[in-house]
Amino acid sequence: MRVLLTAASLDARTGAELYVYDVATGLLARGHRPVAFAPQLGHVAEHLRDATVPVARSLDDLGEPPDLIHGQDNHVFLTALLRFPGVPGVRVCHGWEDERPTRFPRIRRYVAVDDTVRDRMTGEWGLPATAVSTVRNFADLRRFVPRAPLPSSPSRALLFSNYAAAHAAVVRQACLGAGLPLDVAGSSVGVAADHPEALLGQYDVVFAKGRCAIEAMAVGAAVILCDASGAGPMVTTTNIADLHRVNFGLRALSSPLSPAVLAQELARYDAGDAARVSAHVRAVASMDDAVDRLVEVYEQAWHDQAASPAPADDDLRAAAAYLTSLGPRLSWTQSTRAITYQMLRRAYFRLQRVPVARRLLAGRRGAQRLQRRLRP
Numbered sequence: 336m337r338v339l340l341t342a343a344s345l346d347a348r349t350g351a352e353l354y355v356y357d358v359a360t361g362l363l364a365r366g367h368r369p370v371a372f373a374p375q376l377g378h379v380a381e382h383l384r385d386a387t388v389p390v391a392r393s394l395d396d397l398g399e400p401p402d403l404i405h406g407q408d409n410h411v412f413l414t415a416l417l418r419f420p421g422v423p424g425v426r427v428c429h430g431w432e433d434e435r436p437t438r439f440p441r442i443r444r445y446v447a448v449d450d451t452v453r454d455r456m457t458g459e460w461g462l463p464a465t466a467v468s469t470v471r472n473f474a475d476l477r478r479f480v481p482r483a484p485l486p487s488s489p490s491r492a493l494l495f496s497n498y499a500a501a502h503a504a505v506v507r508q509a510c511l512g513a514g515l516p517l518d519v520a521g522s523s524v525g526v527a528a529d530h531p532e533a534l535l536g537q538y539d540v541v542f543a544k545g546r547c548a549i550e551a552m553a554v555g556a557a558v559i560l561c562d563a564s565g566a567g568p569m570v571t572t573t574n575i576a577d578l579h580r581v582n583f584g585l586r587a588l589s590s591p592l593s594p595a596v597l598a599q600e601l602a603r604y605d606a607g608d609a610a611r612v613s614a615h616v617r618a619v620a621s622m623d624d625a626v627d628r629l630v631e632v633y634e635q636a637w638h639d640q641a642a643s644p645a646p647a648d649d650d651l652r653a654a655a656a657y658l659t660s661l662g663p664r665l666s667w668t669q670s671t672r673a674i675t676y677q678m679l680r681r682a683y684f685r686l687q688r689v690p691v692a693r694r695l696l697a698g699r700r701g702a703q704r705l706q707r708r709l710r711p
Contacts, residue, residue, distance in 0.1 A: 336633060337368040339401035339419075341411045345390065346377025349497065350546050351407050351429050353379065357475055358405070359388045361626030370397065372415060394418045403633050409437045413657055416441055420647065423640035425632055428452050431585050435460050437660075439653045440645035443636035446629070448472050449582035468632050472546050472582050473625040474553040475532075476617055482536035482555045485606035489515055489539035489557065495531070495547045497521045501563035502592055506542050509597035515540065540604065542597075548583040552616040557609040558583075559600045566590040569603045572611050579620065 340355050356379055359369040363386065371383050372391045380390045391397055394415060404424040406412025416424050416439060426436050427446040436445065436456075445467045447453035453469050456462045492515045494506045499521040510517040520534060531550055535541060541551035542561040551558045552570060560567025560578070565588035570578055578587050590596045 336362075336403060336630070336637070337370070337399070337401045338362055338403050338405055338633065339397070339415060339422075340369060340371045340405045341407065341415050342371070342373040343408050343411050344375040344377070345371060345373040345380040345383065346375055347497075348378065353546070354427075354429065355379070355407070356383055356386075357473075357622055358626060358629060359383060360386050361622055362630070363388055365626065365630070367630070370401065372397075372411070374411065403637055405629075405633070406442075409434055409657070413437055413439060413654070417650070417654055420650065421640075421644065423636045425629075425636050428456060431455060436462070437653075437657050439657075440649040441640060443639040444468065444632050446470050446632060449584065450580045451582065451584065451586045468628070470625055470628045470632070471579060471620065472549055473620045473622045474546075474550045474616070475622040476553060478532040479535070479550050479553040480532070481553075481613065481617075485539050485555065485557065485609055487606055489601075489604055491515070491538045492517045492540040492542065493535070493538040493551075493556075494519045494561075495521065495535070495541055495543040495551065496562065498563055502561065505592055505594055506561065506597060508594040509601060512594060512598050513601050515601070540601065543583075544588065545582055545584045549616060549620055552613055553620070555610060555613040557604055557606070558612075559597065560587050561592065561597065562588055563592065564588055566592045566596045566600070569600045570612055571603070571605070571608050572615065575612055575615055 340359055342352055342355050345352055345355065355371055359371055362369040370389045370391060371380070372394060373380065374392065376390060376392055383390050400419045401422055404412065404415050404419065404422055405427065406415065406424055407427050407429065412424065412426065416422065422441065424439070424442045425444045425446060426442050427448070428436065429448055429452070431451055433452070436442070443466070445456060445462055447456055447467055447469050449471060450469065453467055456467050457464045492510050494503055494517060499519045503519050507517050518538070531547075532554070535551050535556055536554045538556055540559065541548070541556040542559050543551050544560050544562045544567070548558050548560060548570070558570045560570065560583055564585065567578070567583070567587040567590065568574055570583065581587050
């Protein structure tokens with residue numbers, strides 16, 4: 336199967352972009368023919384090419400149409416569907432805050448990465464439950480190999496998140512109270528983690544959520560769920576099944592983010608239980624299983640389209656409805672408010688990479704409010 340994977344960007348190491356990398360390389364290993372397309376290319380695109388996955392900046396660069404289009408956003412995905420008439424699509428939703436999927440006749444199947452996203456897709460966005468599959472997030476177990484056994488007491492901790500600047504001070508305070516040195520990795524603090532598989536195994540405790548948490552557990556670290564929006568529990572053998580269903584993400588972060596809450600979770604550190612958690616993750620959250628499941632969804636979408644092709648007029652009507660919906664957004668992006676917002680947002684994240692400026696921003700209530708407003 337020739338699969339076109341679309342993304343708004345293939346530059347920064349964000350969850351959606353790395354998802355494209357993992358799925359594309361997984362498809363290639365199974366004998367399929369993946370091609371990636373994004374208007375903006377960069378770091379992740381280079382890694383895809385290193386893995387011999389073709390990457391296109393323009394759809395005109397594709398010399399033959401795909402059999403299926405895998406999309407992760409509305410605009411780029413819809414552009415690819417219109418460029419290749421008759422080709423079915425599968426739309427993947429990665430988080431609660433994803434944009435509402437555009438309804439289009441040739442989007443035959445939808446994929447949610449957890450129960451939280453699926454609930455919004457079927458309970459708020461009106462997608463039929465029969466068309467929505469859940470394919471949970473995963474780790475590439477060939478890259479994220481088990482570390483040496485954890486010590487009986489932790490000696491090193493890591494906060495691992497692209498948005499770590501927003502909550503590093505709270506996590507650091509909790510670790511300080513426990514006498515535990517903390518390192519921080521993520522784009523917002525200017526510490527890129529290009530090879531997380533080599534980084535994570537150096538730490539006994541990792542503060543993370545979502546995909547980062549899965550990868551940390553896969554190598555054998557004890558994981559405490561945490562993000563700027565809230566704190567979650569230490570992942571243990573008693574709660575891992577429930578937490579996996581919500582992708583170790585938003586629904587799991589139900590406690591206030593405070594040093595006291597995080598210190599309480601640190602006190603639950605158990606090296607033996609963390610090893611059993613790691614074994615469980617490696618058994619149920621492998622990239623190989625997830626890609627196999629995605630291929631099944633692709634095949635279902637392809638057969639649906641072959642059995643009842645969508646009329647071309649339906650495609651055009653859906654495209655017209657989408658273009659109509661863009662009108663208000665295009666007007667807003669040209670407004671003074673939108674331009675100011677984008678300038679402030681870029682300035683804020685650039686300042687987060689400067690240690691002195693980062694400390695000043697973290698210490699001011701106004702900056703903290705700005706931070707919440709500007710966070711993606």
